[in-house]
Amino acid sequence: MMNNFKEIIKYYLVFFKIGLFTIGGGYAMLPIVEKELVEKYKWSTEEEVLDSYALAQSIPGVIAVNTSALLGIKGKGVWGAVAASLGVISPSIIIIVIISIFFNRFREITAVANAFKGIRIAVLALLILSVYKMVRKSVKDIWGVVLLTASFVCVLIFNISPIYVIVGAAIISIFIYYRKEKDNDPS
Amino acid sequence: MILARLFYEFFKIGLFTYGGGLAMLPLLQEKATAYGWLTKEQFTDMIAISQSTPGAIAINMATFVGYDQAGFLGSLISSIGVILPGFIIIIIVAKFLKHFNEKPVVKAIFVGLRATVIGLILTAVINVALVSVVNIDLYNETKIIGNLFDVKSIILFAVTMFAVIKYKKHPIYYIISAGIIGIIIW
Numbered sequence: 001m002m003n004n005f006k007e008i009i010k011y012y013l014v015f016f017k018i019g020l021f022t023i024g025g026g027y028a029m030l031p032i033v034e035k036e037l038v039e040k041y042k043w044s045t046e047e048e049v050l051d052s053y054a055l056a057q058s059i060p061g062v063i064a065v066n067t068s069a070l071l072g073i074k075g076k077g078v079w080g081a082v083a084a085s086l087g088v089i090s091p092s093i094i095i096i097v098i099i100s101i102f103f104n105r106f107r108e109i110t111a112v113a114n115a116f117k118g119i120r121i122a123v124l125a126l127l128i129l130s131v132y133k134m135v136r137k138s139v140k141d142i143w144g145v146v147l148l149t150a151s152f153v154c155v156l157i158f159n160i161s162p163i164y165v166i167v168g169a170a171i172i173s174i175f176i177y178y179r180k181e182k183d184n185d186p187s
Numbered sequence: 188m189i190l191a192r193l194f195y196e197f198f199k200i201g202l203f204t205y206g207g208g209l210a211m212l213p214l215l216q217e218k219a220t221a222y223g224w225l226t227k228e229q230f231t232d233m234i235a236i237s238q239s240t241p242g243a244i245a246i247n248m249a250t251f252v253g254y255d256q257a258g259f260l261g262s263l264i265s266s267i268g269v270i271l272p273g274f275i276i277i278i279i280v281a282k283f284l285k286h287f288n289e290k291p292v293v294k295a296i297f298v299g300l301r302a303t304v305i306g307l308i309l310t311a312v313i314n315v316a317l318v319s320v321v322n323i324d325l326y327n328e329t330k331i332i333g334n335l336f337d338v339k340s341i342i343l344f345a346v347t348m349f350a351v352i353k354y355k356k357h358p359i360y361y362i363i364s365a366g367i368i369g370i371i372i373w
Contacts, residue, residue: 023359058288058297059280061201061273064243067275078278085274089266092242094271096250097262099236110367111370118369120231120319121340122361127348130209134305135232144302151306155213162307163203173299174292174314181291
């Protein structure tokens with residue numbers, strides 16, 4: 001029991017470190033996960049890490065947290081998943097709370113306000129590049145273009161909640177893609 | 188009361204976020220506008236800070252809004268709320284559905300959702316554009332088309348866009364550089 005508790009705490013600490021060294025989310029976490037979990041502690045295999053990362057993307061929510069929870073549950077059951085999830089989000093909470101305390105105090109200063117005028121432009125450029133990369137990776141046929149355009153128009157022009165758009169698109173996607181996926185299914 | 192709302196709204200956001208941090212933007216934007224959580228400027232600044240600090244972008248954003256609305260407890264409740272749907276599904280998947288992501292119906296949904304989510308993210312990009320290169324507030328006040336665009340902003344955008352495409356460095360480099368240039372030119 002005591003040993004198990006120690007192991008769970010260790011999971012928390014290792015995933016805390018992973019959260020701390022993942023800047024920018026998603027892909028950025030993989031190298032440090034492999035170094036800590038596969039090489040150093042041998043809690044997971046390389047394959048398990050990649051499988052968890054792939055599965056994490058098919059589950060709603062935060063990919064980095066889902067990956068951590070999946071690796072935690074494989075290693076140490078539900079408590080391992082709790083420890084890994086809380087571990088990976090802890091650095092974010094601590095750092096963002098500290099930044100928030102100062103940010104609201106400093107944003108009135110002219111230099112800070114001007115810095116953020118520049119930063120907002122960088123954010124726009126970075127977002128455009130991310131969207132471009134996502135289009136190249138995920139829009140593979142005319143239906144992809146239709147879904148992308150329709151969801152954009154629904155939210156921007158008709159003010160429909162993104163939640164309804166996602167639910168609607170999920171149902172439509174079954175009609176469009178199920179047969180093809182079924183035919184490709186090896187099992 | 189505010190804590191219950193934060194938990195409920197972030198739980199919903201977590202449940203409908205597919206494909207990582209940026210996919211959360213349109214959902215968060217809708218709630219932020221509805222409840223007056225963030226202005227468009229704050230929304231954009233929050234993206235910048237979330238991309239250049241450690242941790243998952245979605246958690247950083249949930250923490251940001253939660254702290255702003257209800258202090259430390261708010262940040263905790265919002266972050267837990269956003270990860271809980273995925274967590275519950277993982278427990279179920281791990282117990283009962285070993286090959287969940289290989290099922291044709293799950294694959295079909297995700298092929299479609301990946302494209303859909305891009306359309307949603309684009310609506311958030313439009314809002315970011317409205318507070319960065321387009322000066323919509325000044326235009327609404329004066330109704331002069333010339334006030335819609337600021338030359339320095341356009342040039343900085345063109346240069347940054349070029350650099351972002353050409354050099355493929357980590358976002359943090361562009362965010363810091365653009366901040367320094369902002370202090371110098373304005």
